[in-house]
Amino acid sequence: MAQKVVIALGGNAILQPKQQATYENQLENVRQCCEIIARIVQQGYEVIITHGNGPQVGNILRQQEEAKEVVPPFPLDVCSAESQGFIGYMMDQSLKNALQKHGLDNAVVSILTLTEVSMDDPAFLNPVKPIGVFYQEDEAHRLAAEKGWVVKEDAGRGWRRVVPSPKPKSILGADVIKSLTDSRAIVIAAGGGGIPVCRQADGTLSGVEAVIDKDRSGYQLARDVHADVFMILTDVQNVYVNYGKPQQKSLGTISLLEAQQYAAEGQFSAGSMGPKMESAIRFVENGGTAVICSLNQADLALEGKAGTRITQENLVHCN
Ligand SMILES: Nc1ncnc2c1ncn2[C@@H]1O[C@H](COP(=O)(O)OP(=O)(O)O)[C@@H](O)[C@H]1O
Numbered sequence: 008m009a010q011k012v013v014i015a016l017g018g019n020a021i022l023q024p025k026q027q028a029t030y031e032n033q034l035e036n037v038r039q040c041c042e043i044i045a046r047i048v049q050q051g052y053e054v055i056i057t058h059g060n061g062p063q064v065g066n067i068l069r070q071q072e073e074a075k076e077v078v079p080p081f082p083l084d085v086c087s088a089e090s091q092g093f094i095g096y097m098m099d100q101s102l103k104n105a106l107q108k109h110g111l112d113n114a115v116v117s118i119l120t121l122t123e124v125s126m127d128d129p130a131f132l133n134p135v136k137p138i139g140v141f142y143q144e145d146e147a148h149r150l151a152a153e154k155g156w157v158v159k160e161d162a163g164r165g166w167r168r169v170v171p172s173p174k175p176k177s178i179l180g181a182d183v184i185k186s187l188t189d190s191r192a193i194v195i196a197a198g199g200g201g202i203p204v205c206r207q208a209d210g211t212l213s214g215v216e217a218v219i220d221k222d223r224s225g226y227q228l229a230r231d232v233h234a235d236v237f238m239i240l241t242d243v244q245n246v247y248v249n250y251g252k253p254q255q256k257s258l259g260t261i262s263l264l265e266a267q268q269y270a271a272e273g274q275f276s277a278g279s280m281g282p283k284m285e286s287a288i289r290f291v292e293n294g295g296t297a298v299i300c301s302l303n304q305a306d307l308a309l310e311g312k313a314g315t316r317i318t319q320e321n322l323v324h325c326n
Pocket residue numbers: 016017018019020059061162164240241242243245246247248249250274275276278279280281
């Protein structure tokens with residue numbers, strides 16, 4: 008039987024920190040990624056795709072705020088929906104083209120997905136999810152004072168605006184996504200973690216101003232579609248311990264136990280590698296294999312030849 012893999016593509020892989028935020032740059036990154044995904048489909052995997060939206064939703068929010076004198080700005084959950092729509096469109100188009108090139112006829116569908124969160128989530132009191140572009144520290148503090156933003160340092164790469172990131176409770180429509188994947192369709196879903204919504208006392212849904220971590224919702228999606236592999240693609244080739252320090256060490260294939268120990272030591276930053284490792288560990292705890300690697304090595308990493316792989320087996324190997 009074909010192995011099912013959920014591929015989570017980082018927002019910073021779609022728009023790299025040093026790139027100008029043009030549509031063309033983002034489309035080219037997505038196009039390159041879809042070439043690799045098409046090769047994975049050709050290898051016989053059933054593929055489900057999810058993606059981040061941190062840089063993109065931050066830029067949409069900024070566009071709205073800058074134009075507020077002429078067009079009333081939309082709330083953050085609507086900006087999240089916009090980002091899910093445009094990234095889903097780029098992926099849908101690029102993947103259809105890449106599959107056609109490889110002579111593959113799988114259907115591709117992009118599903119605008121809502122993710123339920125709880126308004127009691129403590130994450131609303133401590134914003135940690137970085138969105139938008141990177142700033143120098145002094146400029147970040149100036150913007151925070153001027154615009155009422157909360158800003159934080161992001162994994163040694165600069166300063167960014169941060170917003171609340173509640174944990175996903177459930178991905179709405181996951182059963183429909185699963186039946187589509189069971190019929191060989193390649194589904195793009197829960198982009199940007201899904202649009203955050205909460206359920207009111209009367210059962211109705213309403214939007215929530217937050218950005219859900221796509222690695223956390225990617226884990227839920229992988230669990231809901233019964234995936235064998237959960238793969239997180241980002242802008243580093245491996246997960247490292249002592250990241251950014253002279254004794255930095257790259258992780259190849261590691262056991263679940265080793266991953267849990269590194270996480271307990273606080274090796275992985277909140278808002279970047281932290282949620283990736285947390286989600287990868289949860290997936291392996293539930294019986295699967297998790298891989299974290301760079302976008303351009305996804306196919307190699309699936310074969311165990313690149314990236315960081317967390318397995319249930321007690322295999323320890325460092326690059
Ligand atoms: N221990 C670590 N190992 C590798 N990368 C790390 C680590 N801790 C923090 N990072 C940072 O995490 C970043 C990837 O997270 P993030 O920017 O949220 O990615 P994405 O947008 O692709 O989901 C890397 O670029 C790196 O700077």
